[in-house]
Amino acid sequence: MFNKSLAMAAVLAVFTNNAFADSARDYISIVGSSTVYPFATVVAETFGKTTKFKTPKIESTGSGGGFKLFCAGVGVEHPDITNASRAIKKSEIEKCKKNGVTGIVEVKIGYDGIAIANDKSAADMKLGLKDIYLALAKKVPNPKGGETLVDNPYKTWKDVNPALPNIKIEVLGPPPTSGTRDAFAELAMEGGCKKFDWIKAMKKQDKKHYKAVCHTIREDGAYIEAGENDNLIVQKLTTNPDALGVFGYSFLEQNMDKIKGSSVEGIKPEFETIANGSYPISRPLFFYVKKAHVDVIPGIKEYLKEFTSEKAFGEDGYLSERGLIPMPEAERKEYRETVRELKSNI
Numbered sequence: 001m002f003n004k005s006l007a008m009a010a011v012l013a014v015f016t017n018n019a020f021a022d023s024a025r026d027y028i029s030i031v032g033s034s035t036v037y038p039f040a041t042v043v044a045e046t047f048g049k050t051t052k053f054k055t056p057k058i059e060s061t062g063s064g065g066g067f068k069l070f071c072a073g074v075g076v077e078h079p080d081i082t083n084a085s086r087a088i089k090k091s092e093i094e095k096c097k098k099n100g101v102t103g104i105v106e107v108k109i110g111y112d113g114i115a116i117a118n119d120k121s122a123a124d125m126k127l128g129l130k131d132i133y134l135a136l137a138k139k140v141p142n143p144k145g146g147e148t149l150v151d152n153p154y155k156t157w158k159d160v161n162p163a164l165p166n167i168k169i170e171v172l173g174p175p176p177t178s179g180t181r182d183a184f185a186e187l188a189m190e191g192g193c194k195k196f197d198w199i200k201a202m203k204k205q206d207k208k209h210y211k212a213v214c215h216t217i218r219e220d221g222a223y224i225e226a227g228e229n230d231n232l233i234v235q236k237l238t239t240n241p242d243a244l245g246v247f248g249y250s251f252l253e254q255n256m257d258k259i260k261g262s263s264v265e266g267i268k269p270e271f272e273t274i275a276n277g278s279y280p281i282s283r284p285l286f287f288y289v290k291k292a293h294v295d296v297i298p299g300i301k302e303y304l305k306e307f308t309s310e311k312a313f314g315e316d317g318y319l320s321e322r323g324l325i326p327m328p329e330a331e332r333k334e335y336r337e338t339v340r341e342l343k344s345n346i
Helices: 004-016 037-050 063-070 090-098 129-136 179-193 207-215 230-239 249-254 271-275 300-307 329-341
Strands: 029-032 081-084 104-119 139-141 149-151 171-173 223-225 244-248 259-261 282-290
Touching: 029 037, 029 063, 037 249, 037 300, 063 081, 063 090, 063 179, 063 282, 104 179, 104 230, 104 249, 104 271, 104 300, 104 329, 129 179, 171 179, 171 230, 179 207, 179 244, 179 282, 230 244, 230 249, 230 259, 244 249, 249 259, 249 271, 282 300, 300 329
Parallel strands: 029 081, 171 223, 171 244
Antiparallel strands: 081 282, 104 244, 104 259, 104 282, 139 149
16 A cells, blocks of 8 residues: 655655755756746746745756656756656656656646747748758658658758748757757648648558658758757857758747748747747647655745746746747646646646
């Protein structure tokens, strides 16, 4: 029979057995998504200035990297919170459980769009989801016809679609550890891939093969992994007007003086179009809390309260000024309650 008291004692023992627990960790440790990083940083700074607690330390590792660190175990050497620009995967939940990380609290903080942007001086790009898939997939339908796949032969955007500029396909984007990369593959790449009926039909026959066809990005130099630093992508776009960059809407919003967003299916990445769901490449953002750490590491409850306050993630909150798209009121209330009661929902 499962004994909750014994389980909690075991968790606390991990901390108390560490002779340096008190001195080593009197601050909140946060890892994860580069997209959520700027939002979490603003909350952390506000929290540090307005409470008796130390400002949390935040590391931008990408969503996948964050889950790897978060799920590695319980104790002061492991992070308390991980930010994510996608929901936690089943495999990651299993890894957490295997390492004794249970009682995870999932908190949705709002929505974000994935922007495809270029330098302000460059030509406007009007992309369809099909164009994005054909430009960036490793395997694409044979341009000569038939229902076969070939290595991507397209060199320029005009090759992909005669209506697009005759410039080399060069896209700077996040690496496989990034939640933005995962969401881009699912929403943009797969969105274009399933425009081909015969590929869409693969999903029912062989889901694994379908996903490989739709999500695998080419590795011949057309797509350049630019690390987890979205600011670096922005800098590179200003020095190469022919290149496009892929990153969260907040980075576009903060750099409107240098870059501009491309329309996707005729819709521009804007606050309103992401909020109303009309922009095709938009997704929810999250953070995950290790419940076992809450009563051991000082300030976690208070940090969560600050993040989910109306003044932070509300409609007119300071995070919306940074580019976060607020959730509807009912959803905000739901997650505020999740935080207040520390409901383990994973």
